[in-house]
Amino acid sequence: MPLRLLRFGLGLARPDTRILPLPQELKPHYDVVIVGGGGHGLAAAYYLARQHGITNVAVLDKGYIGGGNTGRNTAIVRSNYLTDDGVRFYAESMRLYQTLSDELDINLMYSQRGHLTLAHTDASIRTMRWRAEVNKHLGVESELIGPDEVARICPQLNLSRDVRYPILGALSHPVGATVRHDAVAWGYARAAGRLGVAIHQGTEVVGFAIEGGRITAVETTRGRIGCGKVLIAVAGRSSLVCNMAGFRLPIRTVPLQACVSQPVKRFLDPIIVSGSLHCYIWQSQRGELVMGGATDPYPLYSTRSTLDFKEGLMAHMLELLPFLGEVKIMRQWAGLSDMTPDFAPVMGKTPLSNCYLTAGWGTWGFKATPASGKAMAACVADDRPPELIAPFRLDRFRELDQLGEAGAASVGH
């Protein structure tokens, strides 16, 4: 081994370690154009090529791959949702995540650490019991536990009754995990690229040519591309891109801020969430505490940071883990959440016959990346949404058939 290392170090030959193929010119036509090079768009590109043999595909991103919400979420995956449709969908996504490192040949640092959603009121105990029963019925590991069990799983938590919002119990989800989010984008991009998908970074979509209810071409900052089908996967900018295509969405774009502390010695294993206190925390492999709260109080397309966010977050966080008063914040950022009225995503067909949409991912999109990508690839290839995502159709709002997932959003909004 040392000899091989020495030879490698002194040698001139270096293996090609590019993740993406070299940038190419835009072709005049692609069978499928995917707008948005985040996790969802790249995953859809990969499954289109892998499962459906459609490889004349272009992924366009105005910035760089994974530079939007894929790199801005707090990397938590779980499936303890409230509606049957939601639980089935997110459970499928976690099933795909569990073997994704092998499939994409990249270390996603999938780390199953357990997920506790704390309850501080009788109302949240009631919702959690409901969630636990729905979850178990559908085969998802999930249980309502009391304060003693919370203390056993996470002794660091302040379980005193002498605080403003004492911990009354928790929804325990032992399979809750964290995944290195950048690697998900890179893994899908590399695998899709190897199957022939073209990934064009720095290519912004500025308009669509529409004839007879179909998109015939996509206008970009690098020129015009003819297209067979179009998939829109642009998260917080969904309304803007869909407005260019001539239809409106039931979505508001609201910033979601998050932060990490300076690194400290490993002390916290599970992911801790409190819906009532609008905060959540877990400790990364680097020792940083990853923390976030509720979305901002009004719609905005700016990723600016606010003192209000940090004050609100810390006031609650210090009640849960008082010793954090000694720890400093190191970095802070924001992403743009595309919020739907029922806190469930929008996946499937659009008013344009060859245009498909995956949007409304609000604050819950990262965990859905593999299932959304796989299902949307099938939807684009077959021109019909698979059963798994049929309930998430855009038309549910016009048909007054919403999903009601607000009770399972990680923190209040």
Added chain:
Amino acid sequence: MKIMPCPLNGPRNIQEFICRGEVRIPPAADASAEAWAEYLFYRENKAGIVREWWCHLPTTFWFIAERDTRTDEIIRTYTFDALDESGSGR
């Protein structure tokens, strides 16, 4: 602290206010279910200058604010009676 200039209470911490969304004209009471669904759920969600209903919670005072959703600037605020019939501010 971000300041919202309230037409009734003057400049106040924006945490005292709640944003209740775009100013729009509701459909007629006998409009179709689809028209009501459109009104209730669908949004312009513009990146640019928007006109919205805001409420100062301690005084329950409702008013209109114009702000830029790209820059988080509040451009102006005024009371409901300054809206003309077409829905565009005077």
